[in-house]
Amino acid sequence: DTEVTQTPKHLVMGMTNKKSLKCEQHMGHRAMYWYKQKAKKPPELMFVYSYEKLSINESVPSRFSPECPNSSLLNLHLHALQPEDSALYLCASSHSPDGPNEQFFGPGTRLTVL
Amino acid sequence: GQQVMQIPQYQHVQEGEDFTTYCNSSTTLSNIQWYKQRPGGHPVFLIQLVKSGEVKKQKRLTFQFGEAKKNSSLHITATQTTDVGTYFCAVNNYGQNFVFGPGTRLSVLP
Numbered sequence: 481d482t483e484v485t486q487t488p489k490h491l492v493m494g495m496t497n498k499k500s501l502k503c504e505q506h507m508g509h510r511a512m513y514w515y516k517q518k519a520k521k522p523p524e525l526m527f528v529y530s531y532e533k534l535s536i537n538e539s540v541p542s543r544f545s546p547e548c549p550n551s552s553l554l555n556l557h558l559h560a561l562q563p564e565d566s567a568l569y570l571c572a573s574s575h576s577p578d579g580p581n582e583q584f585f586g587p588g589t590r591l592t593v594l
Numbered sequence: 595g596q597q598v599m600q601i602p603q604y605q606h607v608q609e610g611e612d613f614t615t616y617c618n619s620s621t622t623l624s625n626i627q628w629y630k631q632r633p634g635g636h637p638v639f640l641i642q643l644v645k646s647g648e649v650k651k652q653k654r655l656t657f658q659f660g661e662a663k664k665n666s667s668l669h670i671t672a673t674q675t676t677d678v679g680t681y682f683c684a685v686n687n688y689g690q691n692f693v694f695g696p697g698t699r700l701s702v703l704p
Contacts, residue, residue, distance in 0.1 A: 513691075522682055522694035523637060536691055570636060580625050580686045585636040 484586035486571050492592045495561060501589045503554040503571030509584070511577040512554045514546060515570040517588070523570055529554060530577030561593045597621075598685050598695040606701045613670040615698035617683030624688040626666045628657060631697075632679040640668075673702045 484505045493499050503512065510531050515523035528536035529548040543565075545557040554571055568588045574581035597620035607613050617626065625644045629637040641650055643659035643666060650657045656669040670677055680699045684692035 520699075522697050525691050525693070528691055572637075580627070580642065580692065582627070582639045582642060583637075583684075583692070585638070587636050 484571055484573055484584050486569075486586035486589050488589055489587065490590050490592075492594065493558070493561065494594050495563075497561075498557070498559045500558065501556040501569055501571075501591075503556075503586055504552055505573040505584070505586075506552055507573065507575075507584065508551075509573035509575050510551060511574045511581070512548065513572040513574075513583065514554070514556050515572060515585075517568040517570055519567075527556075528577075535577065558591075561591075563593050566591055566593045598683065598693055600681075600683060600695040600698050602698055603696070604699045604701070606703065607673050609675060609702050609704050610672050613673050613677070613700055615668050615681050615683075615700075617666045617668075617685070617695050619664050619685050619687075621664070621687055623663050623685050625686050626659060627684040627686070627692060628666075628668055629682045629684060629694075630679050631682065635679070637682060670700075673700070675702050675704055678702050 487502045512529045514526040516526055517523045525538050526540045527546045532548045543560050547555040568590050570588045571586040572583040574583045599618045601616050627642045628640040631637045641657045646663050647661045648659040654671045658667045680697040682697045683695040686692050
């Protein structure tokens with residue numbers, strides 16, 4: 481299995497809702513990432529998990545809360561989002577946090593905040 | 595902070611023509627990666643360059659890392675419609691994470 485899966489594919493939520501994005505990989509990768517991508521822009525790093533521990537938080541607002549329950553799963557909990565948070569949220573994984581490695585991206589969750 | 599530029603921003607070519615995109619960094623890099631994102635798709639890893647002056651080839655794609663490790667290029671020979679997409683460089687400055695360049699969007703006219 482050489483893919484990263486993400487659910488849901490699409491999500492529409494109001495500003496008072498709480499929702500979660502899920503990401504899963506079974507490649508034995510020990511680094512997992514959340515990126516945000518606006519239309520016609522590059523992916524922007526949000527969080528990095530290394531060996532299931534949060535290692536990088538790129539000054540992301542607290543309305544985004546990541547969680548890594550185990551080495552295969554990565555969640556992004558959403559609460560009180562703003563319309564400007566509408567974007568494609570990409571999950572990625574790489575073999576090891578110890579040095580630069582190829583990142584495998586999931587298909588993304590397209591989020592719309594009303 | 596890390597400054598990454600890619601030129602051109604857009605490129606329209608006739609099928610069969612060659613295409614080159616350039617990635618330039620304000621700082622010396624430890625390595626650089628290239629990704630391709632098809633319209634409506636997600637980034638897909640193409641290559642990683644580590645050594646100064648390194649050149650790698652994948653079929654019609656040629657990747658080069660500059661001698662000073664501050665720039666890189668991706669050249670596609672004889673473009674095909676399947677080459678359509680946005681090509682991103684992602685640079686690493688001796689850290690764990692990569693910073694993506696703004697991308698070059700390639701259109702190929704049949």
